[in-house]
Amino acid sequence: MGFDEKLHxxxxxxxxxxxxxxxxVTHNQRxxxxxxxxxxxxxxxTARQKAKDVAKAQEAAGHISRDERLRLERRDDA
Numbered sequence: 001m002g003f004d005e006k007l008h009x010x011x012x013x014x015x016x017x018x019x020x021x022x023x024x025v026t027h028n029q030r031x032x033x034x035x036x037x038x039x040x041x042x043x044x045x046t047a048r049q050k051a052k053d054v055a056k057a058q059e060a061a062g063h064i065s066r067d068e069r070l071r072l073e074r075r076d077d078a
């Protein structure tokens with residue numbers, strides 16, 4: 001995961017939390033739900049990127065082949 005992706009995810013997480021808090025303060029359930037959904041999407045993307053990084057490290061260490069890593073990444077993207 002590159003620095004720009006981490007920065008983008010951090011920004012989206014902050015926006016999601018702000019949306020959720022704004023929804024709680026104004027009693028707007030839609031904003032609360034949208035904020036939670038945004039944070040969940042960021043968490044999912046972060047987990048997917050970390051899994052790809054682990055697969056790349058395993059490939060570099062010789063534990064799995066390049067084809068196996070690519071197969072795992074395609075399955076994660078689906």
